[in-house]
Amino acid sequence: MGIVNITKTYDADFVKQVEKESGQDLSLCYQCGNCTAGCPYTFAYDIPVSRIMRMVQAGQKDTVLKCKSIWLCATCESCTTRCPNNIDVAHIMDVLRHMARREGYAPVPTVKKFWDSFLDSVENNGRVFEVGLLAAYVAKTGRFWTDLDLGPKVLPKGKMHFKPHEIQGKDEIKKIFKRFQEESRK
Amino acid sequence: MSDSLTYAYYPGCSGTGTSMEYDMSTRAVCEKLGIRLTDIPDWSCCGSTPAHTVDHSLSSALSARNLQLVEKMDLDTAVTPCPSCLTNLKSAEHRMKKDEMREKVNKLLDNPYNGGVSTKSVLQILVEDLGLKALKESTIKPLKGLKVAAYYGCIMNRPPEVMNFDDPEHPMAMDNILKAMGATVLPYPLKVECCGASFGIPRKDVVMRLSGKLLDVADDIGVDALVTACPLCQMNLDLRQTQINSATGAKHNIPIFYYTQLMGIALGMNEKEMGMDKLCVSPRKVLDAIGKEEKK
Ligand code: SF4
Ligand code: SF4
Numbered sequence: 001m002g003i004v005n006i007t008k009t010y011d012a013d014f015v016k017q018v019e020k021e022s023g024q025d026l027s028l029c030y031q032c033g034n035c036t037a038g039c040p041y042t043f044a045y046d047i048p049v050s051r052i053m054r055m056v057q058a059g060q061k062d063t064v065l066k067c068k069s070i071w072l073c074a075t076c077e078s079c080t081t082r083c084p085n086n087i088d089v090a091h092i093m094d095v096l097r098h099m100a101r102r103e104g105y106a107p108v109p110t111v112k113k114f115w116d117s118f119l120d121s122v123e124n125n126g127r128v129f130e131v132g133l134l135a136a137y138v139a140k141t142g143r144f145w146t147d148l149d150l151g152p153k154v155l156p157k158g159k160m161h162f163k164p165h166e167i168q169g170k171d172e173i174k175k176i177f178k179r180f181q182e183e184s185r186k
Numbered sequence: 187m188s189d190s191l192t193y194a195y196y197p198g199c200s201g202t203g204t205s206m207e208y209d210m211s212t213r214a215v216c217e218k219l220g221i222r223l224t225d226i227p228d229w230s231c232c233g234s235t236p237a238h239t240v241d242h243s244l245s246s247a248l249s250a251r252n253l254q255l256v257e258k259m260d261l262d263t264a265v266t267p268c269p270s271c272l273t274n275l276k277s278a279e280h281r282m283k284k285d286e287m288r289e290k291v292n293k294l295l296d297n298p299y300n301g302g303v304s305t306k307s308v309l310q311i312l313v314e315d316l317g318l319k320a321l322k323e324s325t326i327k328p329l330k331g332l333k334v335a336a337y338y339g340c341i342m343n344r345p346p347e348v349m350n351f352d353d354p355e356h357p358m359a360m361d362n363i364l365k366a367m368g369a370t371v372l373p374y375p376l377k378v379e380c381c382g383a384s385f386g387i388p389r390k391d392v393v394m395r396l397s398g399k400l401l402d403v404a405d406d407i408g409v410d411a412l413v414t415a416c417p418l419c420q421m422n423l424d425l426r427q428t429q430i431n432s433a434t435g436a437k438h439n440i441p442i443f444y445y446t447q448l449m450g451i452a453l454g455m456n457e458k459e460m461g462m463d464k465l466c467v468s469p470r471k472v473l474d475a476i477g478k479e480e481k482k
Contacts, residue, residue, distance in 0.1 A: 075238070080344070098239070108389070169228050
């Protein structure tokens with residue numbers, strides 16, 4: 001990674017915003033690296049989690065919101081559990097992806113599309129409809145399902161249903177999503 | 187057994203699909219042990235990982251709809267077998283203790299949640315409310331000769347402030363249950379490592395690597411089977427084991443049980459009831475070997 005000229009790109013509002021949304025005190029991070037050492041995803045990250053903490057402290061909004069790492073974090077809670085300063089690091093990762101979403105970034109499109117397909121399924125059925133979710137994901141990504149080899153393993157077990165489970169409160173769930181959209185527009 | 191062992195039950199979406207054997211065995215085992223599970227009527231999806239990556243009030247609302255249904259049932263404790271559902275329900279419960287968040291979330295709901303429910307895993311009530319002694323005494327067919335390791339996955343016990351159960355780095359609940367029921371439980375150093383979670387579809391390479399490591403270590407320490415408590419972990423390790431073998435050049439053939447399935451066997455119930463036929467890696471050899479040691 002290149003050298004960051006923080007005097008040029010320091011964004012104080014960004015730092016405040018992350019602190020407000022996460023309820024965490026960013027200045028507590030003294031870069032011990034414990035979170036990165038325990039993070040199982042470091043091999044796939046473009047910026048390790050402790051470095052993200054540093055970048056956030058330094059107000060590097062663009063670099064952070066554009067990175068792939070925040071889309072690959074599985075919320076395994078290893079960083080949060082091991083931080084010696086009790087910073088809820090996983091919560092900060094969550095808040096960063098909320099912000100990235102709002103600003104329209106999606107550097108790992110397959111992950112975003114998978115999550116979106118999942119939520120569409122919940123919004124429409126009240127529960128996740130696995131077969132429908134897969135179909136929607138394939139349609140959204142334009143990728144053929146890469147798990148075709150699993151079909152013969154799963155289908156004879158009678159675990160996959162080809163119709164969604166209808167719940168009575170289906171409309172209540174739709175309304176949760178609708179009200180959420182309205183609230184976020186305010 | 188006392189009447190106090192009554193809980194509102196949240197099966198979770200995978201319990202009606204890809205982890206149905208977990209749901210089946212959980213219900214059967216609890217019934218056998220005198221634990222009453224009453225389904226939350228018309229429960230809905232907790233939103234899983236995708237919801238909390240979008241927004242915490244949305245995620246909490248999806249969970250709180252279920253907590254509010256529990257309040258209506260006049261029960262104060264909800265239990266679920268799935269750690270992912272547990273995390274969501276518990277986080278909602280936790281977040282909504284703050285007035286500001288409760289108001290924000292309740293605005294999204296038809297019926298408000300007042301904050302009177304606590305959520306636990308089925309694993310937690312087995313160990314804390316029923317107790318190991320009762321499990322030992324109910325064992326009819328001890329799991330003698332079976333060498334297993336317990337794999338908890340990443341979020342069953344973490345973060346400790348929210349989950350409030352067992353040790354976040356070195357949980358023992360499943361180890362203790364399996365031991366009480368006669369199995370040999372080997373120490374498994376990766377018991378809280380992440381399996382790759384829900385990245386199986388969007389980023390298969392990640393799951394191949396992380397779950398592959400879990401299987402490698404299981405083979406290295408010489409287990410007959412791994413025992414899990416999480417639908418995602420079980421699916422990544424069992425359903426994807428052949429994919430992992432082809433991706434990593436390994437030759438694993440390790441049955442991956444839900445701990446409730448083995449409990450059921452120890453309680454004298456049959457394999458069909460435990461959904462043993464739903465597993466991908468055949469557990470045949472392992473199941474046949476249970477108890478054999480003694481006859482020699
Ligand atoms: S573990 Fe905590 S203090 Fe250490 S680098 Fe990570 S966030 Fe900073
Ligand atoms: S929660 Fe995310 S950032 Fe933290 S250790 Fe796990 S994967 Fe890494």
